[in-house]
Amino acid sequence: MRLLIKNGRVLDPTLGLDLIADVYIVDGKIEGVEENISVSADRILDAHGLWVLPGLVDIHVHLREPGEEWKEDIESGTRAALHGGVLRVACMPNTKPPVDTPEVCSAIIAKAKEKGYVPVYPIACITKGQAGKELTEFGRLKLAGAVALSDDGKWVQDSEVMRKALLYAKSFDLPIISHPEDQALSFGGQVNLGKLSAKLGLKGVPFTAETVAVVRDLLLAKETKGKLHLAHLSVKENLPFLRWAKEEGVNFTAETCPHYFHLTEWECDGYNTLAKVNPPLRTEDDVLAIKQAIKEGLIEVIASDHAPHSPLEKDVEFELASPGMIGLEFLLPLSSSLVREGLISPLKLLELLITNPAKVIGIEPPSLRKGEKAKIVLFDPEEEYLVTEDFIQSKSKNTPFLGKTIKGRVKKVILEDKVYEF
Numbered sequence: 001m002r003l004l005i006k007n008g009r010v011l012d013p014t015l016g017l018d019l020i021a022d023v024y025i026v027d028g029k030i031e032g033v034e035e036n037i038s039v040s041a042d043r044i045l046d047a048h049g050l051w052v053l054p055g056l057v058d059i060h061v062h063l064r065e066p067g068e069e070w071k072e073d074i075e076s077g078t079r080a081a082l083h084g085g086v087l088r089v090a091c092m093p094n095t096k097p098p099v100d101t102p103e104v105c106s107a108i109i110a111k112a113k114e115k116g117y118v119p120v121y122p123i124a125c126i127t128k129g130q131a132g133k134e135l136t137e138f139g140r141l142k143l144a145g146a147v148a149l150s151d152d153g154k155w156v157q158d159s160e161v162m163r164k165a166l167l168y169a170k171s172f173d174l175p176i177i178s179h180p181e182d183q184a185l186s187f188g189g190q191v192n193l194g195k196l197s198a199k200l201g202l203k204g205v206p207f208t209a210e211t212v213a214v215v216r217d218l219l220l221a222k223e224t225k226g227k228l229h230l231a232h233l234s235v236k237e238n239l240p241f242l243r244w245a246k247e248e249g250v251n252f253t254a255e256t257c258p259h260y261f262h263l264t265e266w267e268c269d270g271y272n273t274l275a276k277v278n279p280p281l282r283t284e285d286d287v288l289a290i291k292q293a294i295k296e297g298l299i300e301v302i303a304s305d306h307a308p309h310s311p312l313e314k315d316v317e318f319e320l321a322s323p324g325m326i327g328l329e330f331l332l333p334l335s336s337s338l339v340r341e342g343l344i345s346p347l348k349l350l351e352l353l354i355t356n357p358a359k360v361i362g363i364e365p366p367s368l369r370k371g372e373k374a375k376i377v378l379f380d381p382e383e384e385y386l387v388t389e390d391f392i393q394s395k396s397k398n399t400p401f402l403g404k405t406i407k408g409r410v411k412k413v414i415l416e417d418k419v420y421e422f
């Protein structure tokens with residue numbers, strides 16, 4: 001089959017392309033990207049006004065399988081990914097059982113091959129049972145397909161365990177993904193510590209819970225020269241330390257999620273459990289600082305931290321509600337606001353969503369290079385629409401964006417010969 005995508009704004013951060021052009025696909029492979037391709041095709045897609053890009057790589061996703069399939073499973077999670085233009089997913093290991101053995105890792109890959117809409121790359125645990133004490137077998141986990149190590153949901157509190165993990169992971173060329181949260185400081189916290197926590201009478205999480213963890217991990221990465229990735233950064237106090245680490249040449253990357261540059265703690269007002277997340281939503285100053293960190297290149301990855309929960313976990317008292325929100329289907333739309341605000345260029349944005357996350361987990365950065373399998377997203381950066389439960393393909397609907405109007409919509413996804421229209 002010959003497929004021609006006409007007149008789109010072709011954006012390829014891997015090749016550094018940003019031009020109005022056509023993309024020609026033959027039998028599922030990219031044949032060429034050029035202006036005004038005139039060939040006969042079996043199907044022509046008009047991409048006027050749309051971005052044409054290689055699919056996103058989301059390296060912070062909770063697929064909930066095995067063990068919590070009422071919230072999400074590999075099939076529904078990857079369907080949501082496809083709907084969001086996320087064509088490669090790295091999933092976090094805090095499943096039940098956790099991904100702390102090669103067997104669980106292999107089972108996820110096998111299930112994804114059978115049921116998944118997009119490829120799934122498992123992240124394995126740093127410590128057995130995520131208990132923070134004994135390291136897992138990094139070498140065997142890598143052989144089974146693990147692309148990174150993380151105890152996400154928990155910080156490795158013991159500094160010597162984390163130090164050993166960074167050293168040991170370095171010998172297997174695996175990154176350590178830290179969930180930076182000093183649990184001694186955040187314990188029992190429900191929302192950001194500040195005006196809102198006082199108003200609602202809820203225990204607050206201070207910024208230090210995050211920054212103490214960030215600083216320790218950066219120091220350990222500096223000493224060990226291990227590869228560190230800091231997940232979901234949310235507070236402004238991190239910035240000077242990230243700048244310092246860049247100057248020192250520390251081997252690290254940092255990530256944030258769209259909710260940390262779109263929403264503030266006030267989303268939780270009225271005890272809105274859909275906005276309860278870990279780390280918590282912060283203040284307007286933090287939102288501005290996170291944008292500044294993106295602009296400065298201190299934060300190089302945007303991930304969704306897609307965390308599905310059912311009404312069982314969310315339609316309860318605030319203090320009993322599980323933290324987290326879904327995000328796969330909103331990652332590109334919400335991130336595209338950074339371009340509309342003039343903060344970064346479209347190509348820079350796609351580095352944060354495609355090239356950089358691919359590099360973190362050590363996979364080939366997706367591109368529109370000739371000969372590659374066609375995995376292409378057509379995105380309208382200007383379309384506005386209401387987020388409804390019907391729009392959401394994920395099994396869970398827990399997002400504070402429900403009922404809100406957002407801008408930017410994935411219109412079509414091409415996976416080799418298949419064209420998905422949304």
Ligand SMILES: [Zn+2]
Pocket residue numbers: 152153154179231232278
């Ligand atoms: Zn986390």
